[in-house]
Structure formats: structure tokens, C-alpha cells
Amino acid sequence: MPNSPMLTPSVIAKEALMQLKNQLVFGKLAHRQYKKEFAKVGDTVTIRKPVKFQTTDGAVRQNQDVEEGSTSIKLDQRKHVSWNFSSQDLTLSIEEYSERYVAPAMLTLAQTVDVYGAALYRKVWNVVGTPGTTPSNYASLGAVAQRMTEMAVPRNERRAALTSEAFHKIAGTLTTLNMPKQAADAWASGEIGNIAGFNTHESVNIKSHTVGTKAGAPLVNGANQNTAYSASMKTGVQTLNMKGFTASSAGVLREGDVFTIAGVFAVNPVPGEAGAGKNVLPYLQQFVVRQAAVNSDGSGNAAVTISPAIIVSGPYQTVSAAPADSAAITVLGTANQVFPQNLAFHKNALALVTVPLEMPDGVNWKAQESAEGLSIRLVKDYDIGNDVEIVRADILFGWEAIYPDLAVRLAG
Known part of the structure; x- marks a missing residue:
């Protein structure tokens, strides 16, 4: 052949x-x-x-800034x-x-x-x-x-x-x-x-x-930690200050950890009528940790990079309200769970x-x-x-x- x-x-x-x-x-x-x-x-x-x-009400035009x-x-x-x-x-x-x-x-x-x-x-x-x-x-x-x-x-x-x-x-x-x-x-x-x-x-x-070690009982460290879309629109992240961790602990949170904040609810992301706010959903907004590892300092504090950014108004609103100082933070899963x-x-x-x-x-x-x-x-x-x-x-x-x-x- x-x-x-x-x-x-x-x-x-x-x-x-x-x-x-x-x-x-x-x-x-x-x-x-x-x-x-x-x-x-x-x-x-x-x-x-x-x-x-x-959308805006009435015949009078109300111009909106374009944030891309x-x-x-x-x-x-x-x-x-x-x-x-x-x-x-x-x-x-x-x-x-x-x-x-x-x-x-x-x-x-x-x-x-x-x-x-x-x-x-x-x-x-x-x-x-x-x-x-x-x-x-x-x-x-x-x-x-x-x-x-x-x-x-x-x-x-x-x-x-x-x-x-x-x-x-x-x-x-x-x-x-x-x-x-x-x-x-x-x-x-x-x-x-x-x-x-x-x-x-x-x-x-x-x-x-x-999941991170979750050592301690994390809380929001300081009120009014919301941001504007213009500050996060290039990165999709922001820094959230936390407290209440065990002092000087490594890996209290890890990249990919998901958490909620007491009193901060999710909203429908589709823009609604200006000034009326968005439809608040019946569950807390979830956030994800966007840095490799979070370590607490000697006072149990930590500055954490998160997504989505906390935006409380406007067409890019992500939450119902800004977190209050000392609002409880709940991390999904058991400590060190895989x-x-x-x-x-x-x-x-x-x-x-x-x-x-x-x-x-x-x-x-x-x-x-x-x-x-x-x-x-x-x-x-x-x-x-x-x-x-x-x-x-x-x-x-x-x-x-x-x-x-x-x-x-x-x-x-």
C-alpha cells in the first residue's frame, strides 16, 4: 500500500x-x-x-452629567x-x-x-x-x-x-x-x-x-463611608474601614470573601426616577473582598478593598443607605471553611x-x-x-x- x-x-x-x-x-x-x-x-x-x-419629571429639561x-x-x-x-x-x-x-x-x-x-x-x-x-x-x-x-x-x-x-x-x-x-x-x-x-x-x-479566619467581631469603623461613582468608575472598588478584629491577626479576610453590612440593603440596579430612589430589595447587599489578604493592626482595625463601591444615590446607586458606624459585618461561611x-x-x-x-x-x-x-x-x-x-x-x-x-x- x-x-x-x-x-x-x-x-x-x-x-x-x-x-x-x-x-x-x-x-x-x-x-x-x-x-x-x-x-x-x-x-x-x-x-x-x-x-x-x-428619568425626570415634568416638561423642564434637567441635564445629567455623563459618567462613563x-x-x-x-x-x-x-x-x-x-x-x-x-x-x-x-x-x-x-x-x-x-x-x-x-x-x-x-x-x-x-x-x-x-x-x-x-x-x-x-x-x-x-x-x-x-x-x-x-x-x-x-x-x-x-x-x-x-x-x-x-x-x-x-x-x-x-x-x-x-x-x-x-x-x-x-x-x-x-x-x-x-x-x-x-x-x-x-x-x-x-x-x-x-x-x-x-x-x-x-x-x-x-x-x-x-474563608478568612474572621478573628474577632468585625464592625464598620466610621460612618459615611459611601463614595461617588466618579471615584470608582475606573476600578469598581473602594476602601472600607473596619474594626473589631482580633488585634494583629493575619488573614482575617481573604480575597473572594463575601460579607454583608447590617442595615445596608441591595437595590434594583436599573435606574428609576430621579429623586425617588431605587427599589430596595428584601436582602442585604453583598460585598466581596478584592485584596489578597487582610491583616488587622494592633487595635484590630483594617482597611479593606471591596466591590461593589458603596453608592447611595443617582443612576449608579448600589445600596439602600451608607453603613452606620459600628454596623455589624457578617462574613459568608465558617472561618477557614473551604x-x-x-x-x-x-x-x-x-x-x-x-x-x-x-x-x-x-x-x-x-x-x-x-x-x-x-x-x-x-x-x-x-x-x-x-x-x-x-x-x-x-x-x-x-x-x-x-x-x-x-x-x-x-x-x-
Whole structure:
């Protein structure tokens, strides 16, 4: 029989890109349309946030200042996998070569990309569920859907990524339904279709969060710690002074910890009539710690970076009222408790950017493929010392929670 034709770099790169896309979970669900704004490692692109206005009463015009917030994505992750093979391997069919080399390599890269996406839970402040209790039924996702609707998250393009345990427990409640073949196939492949309005997926890369030590009894340290949107619209954060921690304690709070403040309620984020205030919701506003670790000083005080910013009026209002001095702070979860961070989000909440890398000179066997917001580069060289061919596959990417207000964590 004649030998199979040699595989070309373009053919292998196309296969690698397809395998990468198929293996992604978070990367497949996130927004991926910002690549045109990037060129090289270290690039940062600023994204404008929507402007909000309030309605006013009567025929007399009342002008409103335009305050345009922003967020940034940085292209800061360069990852690769590499493998050796013989020249004879290039005569394999693409199916055989993919099974032996490409698919395992792309699985590794996809898992790496997804890990960074799952870690964005640390910037999301809305949480439903009970830490330590695995979500196990439709009502679990229903509670997330309710919170999203109350937070004015668009109903279309909602996604959910769950731990294997939560995924299969929730899927198990659907076994009494008469599932068509397409739904059954999706379930078997780690996608159980639309549940409570979410395109629901299983992910092995869901992060677990470790709660801070919570040493002491934290309180707000000083009244009137609210801010204006103009002061936080570029960063989305502010500093909140706290007291009541055990003196000189390390790690009293950790990045990603969620807390509430007594008397500070959540509001519907959609602007209403000027002067009338927003609709106050029947639960306290949640905040998330946005610094790696919070240590208390010798008096038990700490200055904590938080999101969202505490804004008490105007179209960007986030809370019902500013916290009072000595208002009690309640941190979600038990001290040092570890629990999974299932994540539900609108497509525009999280953004993944991958861009083409520069192609090296002096190498003949090379290819780069880009499609659907993903890009991968393959290069082959020869190791004369060991008489083997070497291929490396590289990807350059960056992640950001560009609209964390469009996401909700589901505690597990």
C-alpha cells in the first residue's frame, strides 16, 4: 500500500484549534470578541461600561452629567505544551495523529485556560446557596436565576458551570423527564441543556474558596463611608474601614470573601426616577473582598478593598443607605471553611482574549490558526542530538471579569 501523505502544519494546527475549542468549558462560555484590540504580551485594553441615566419629571429639561466607567483586560498569560515524535508519525492520518498527540495536548491547554477563568469568582459579589451544602436540585439554579433577574441581568445568554458533584445531583433530578435523544446526548457529554434559563455545564476546574479566619467581631469603623461613582468608575472598588478584629491577626479576610453590612440593603440596579430612589430589595447587599489578604493592626482595625463601591444615590446607586458606624459585618461561611464556587454568568460577564503570536524566523514547519475568538500557534523543529522531531503548541491569552455584576456564585 502507498504511504499516507505527510501531515502539514496547517492541517495539524486546524485540528489543534478544534480540539482546544471542544475541550474548553469556561473559555467556550465567555465573551471572546476583543482580540482585534490586542497585539502582544502585556497589552492592556480598556473597555467602556454602559452609561446610566434617570428619568425626570415634568416638561423642564434637567441635564445629567455623563459618567462613563471602564474596566481593563490584560494579555498576560503565555502557555504551551510540547512533544517529541518520529518522522514516521507525520505519515499517520490526522485522526490517528490527533488521538495520539494533539487531543491530549489541547486538553492540557484547555484545562489551563479554564483554571484562570474559574478563578474570576473572586471578583463576583453576589452569592446564593449555603457553603458546605452541594446544590442538588432545580431550586438551586432557580435561586440563582431569581438573583440574576433581581439584579437586572439579561435573560438570554445565561450560562452555569458546576462541579461534577453538583452537576450530577442536579441532573439526577431530571431523570423522570422524557428526555429527547439530543438532550440525553448533551447530558452524557457534560452539558445538560437549559435549566432555569441556564446553559448548564460540568467543569472539573471549578475553584474552591477558603474563608478568612474572621478573628474577632468585625464592625464598620466610621460612618459615611459611601463614595461617588466618579471615584470608582475606573476600578469598581473602594476602601472600607473596619474594626473589631482580633488585634494583629493575619488573614482575617481573604480575597473572594463575601460579607454583608447590617442595615445596608441591595437595590434594583436599573435606574428609576430621579429623586425617588431605587427599589430596595428584601436582602442585604453583598460585598466581596478584592485584596489578597487582610491583616488587622494592633487595635484590630483594617482597611479593606471591596466591590461593589458603596453608592447611595443617582443612576449608579448600589445600596439602600451608607453603613452606620459600628454596623455589624457578617462574613459568608465558617472561618477557614473551604467550599466550591460554582459560577453562573451572562456571556458578557467574563471575557477571554487569545491573540496570534509572532511567527519565528528560520523555521519552515509552522502554522497559526484563529477562529471564533481563539488562536493557537504550532512550530516544529528537529533535535539532532536525540534524532526526534519536536512540536510545541503555544497560546497567549488574558481573562477578566468585565461585568462582575452579571454573575452569581452558587455556593457548594
